[in-house]
Amino acid sequence: VCAVLLLGTACSDVTFTEPVPLHRRNLPAFPKAWHGQWEDAGGDVYTIEAGGFNISDAGIDPILIGEGTLLRRFHGYLVLNQTSKNGRVAVLLAKRKKNRLFLYQFDATDEKAIAVWKEVLAAEISTIPVSDLESESYVLSPKNNAAFRQLIMKGGLTPMGELVQIGS
Numbered sequence: 001v002c003a004v005l006l007l008g009t010a011c012s013d014v015t016f017t018e019p020v021p022l023h024r025r026n027l028p029a030f031p032k033a034w035h036g037q038w039e040d041a042g043g044d045v046y047t048i049e050a051g052g053f054n055i056s057d058a059g060i061d062p063i064l065i066g067e068g069t070l071l072r073r074f075h076g077y078l079v080l081n082q083t084s085k086n087g088r089v090a091v092l093l094a095k096r097k098k099n100r101l102f103l104y105q106f107d108a109t110d111e112k113a114i115a116v117w118k119e120v121l122a123a124e125i126s127t128i129p130v131s132d133l134e135s136e137s138y139v140l141s142p143k144n145n146a147a148f149r150q151l152i153m154k155g156g157l158t159p160m161g162e163l164v165q166i167g168s
Contacts, residue, residue: 015091016141024072026072038101038163045166074149099165117151117156126138
């Protein structure tokens with residue numbers, strides 16, 4: 001499940017107008033404490049190394065930290081920003097607690113999260129009708145990091161699942 005969701009961040013129904021948190025330093029690599037192999041509930045194994053991560057048996061290229069994929073810290077989370085061809089930024093957040101990684105996303109099907117976005121961002125949110133899908137595509141543009149923090153703290157994130165470290 002998580003493998004599909006991680007890969008889906010580049011074509012997410014919720015994007016940002018620029019990388020978040022705003023005006024923060026990009027990390028050149030994943031922190032050493034995050035390196036190793038992690039397994040999701042479906043048995044997919046993720047290998048996190050300094051320069052990025054890959055998914056076992058997924059048949060895809062590794063996701064590497066660099067120009068189109070930025071990694072930043074924010075309030076205990078690592079925030080992965082992936083810029084798509086249209087210039088919008090898909091965001092995935094992860095929080096580590098001992099040997100577990102908890103993954104979060106901004107989910108366009110989570111009604112409670114959407115209510116939080118509308119409350120916090122008001123004018124900084126726009127929707128784009130998606131013809132083939134019943135859901136809309138949301139573009140979020142918090143005016144500052146305080147607004148981004150409110151999105152997180154008030155319930156604007158949706159849990160995607162967790163990864164458990166293996167073999168450490």
